[in-house]
Amino acid sequence: MSAWRQAGLTYINYSNIAARVLRRSLKADLRNEALKRDESHVRITPWANGRPAPRLNKQTNSSAL
Amino acid sequence: MVVLYSKMALAFRGTLRTLAKRLQVRTYAEAAKGDEMALTFAAGNKVFYDKVVVKQVDVPSFSGSFGILPKHVPTLAVLRPGIVTVIENDGKQNKIFVSSGTVTVNDDSSVQVLAEEAHPLENLDRGAAQEALSKAQSEFSSAGNEKAKAEAAVAVEVAEEIVKAASA
Numbered sequence: 708m709s710a711w712r713q714a715g716l717t718y719i720n721y722s723n724i725a726a727r728v729l730r731r732s733l734k735a736d737l738r739n740e741a742l743k744r745d746e747s748h749v750r751i752t753p754w755a756n757g758r759p760a761p762r763l764n765k766q767t768n769s770s771a772l
Numbered sequence: 773m774v775v776l777y778s779k780m781a782l783a784f785r786g787t788l789r790t791l792a793k794r795l796q797v798r799t800y801a802e803a804a805k806g807d808e809m810a811l812t813f814a815a816g817n818k819v820f821y822d823k824v825v826v827k828q829v830d831v832p833s834f835s836g837s838f839g840i841l842p843k844h845v846p847t848l849a850v851l852r853p854g855i856v857t858v859i860e861n862d863g864k865q866n867k868i869f870v871s872s873g874t875v876t877v878n879d880d881s882s883v884q885v886l887a888e889e890a891h892p893l894e895n896l897d898r899g900a901a902q903e904a905l906s907k908a909q910s911e912f913s914s915a916g917n918e919k920a921k922a923e924a925a926v927a928v929e930v931a932e933e934i935v936k937a938a939s940a
Binding site: 710718720721723726738744 | 816817853869871872873888889891895900901908918919921926930934938
């Protein structure tokens, strides 16, 4: 069993890290475009009584490392 | 005498061939003919091949690096960071670095390589890769817990592979 598996990481975690490192290793002109894929945005709208709640919650998930 | 023997041999071979045809036996030369391998190779950033017929695909996987030719046994494997080599029908070699993903070989000889991130070798920057490597190394040595250490170790492993690929 590989060390990362033993430490509780999944292949999805592994894949995310690998992709992130690869994006950082691109030529400068391509890198900036690629780094945008590092981030993912999740917009959450809670619903109550069949209507969207007034509070709109925007979350940004920027991966660490 | 010699002429007679060779004539007999020819006749014998002819008989064998008709017999094989009647019995629907596939000889080696026939089996290799007419087999095509349709490759689909895509990543989150780009589609490289869409059902394009190619000669051979070499992939790095956790079950070892292997080459895929038409009529390969159906297989599933997870990719490890490294170079996927596609040998196109005209013999041209295309080398693409993949971060991770899956490779599927189907019964009909079609192949799917799906990567999270993939770039042709010429798009890699050796300096940037080296920078990513030293960053990962320092993160590894300063990692506070088991998980952070494992994450940094993966980053080191991948960065080393990219540096190697970019230097080639």
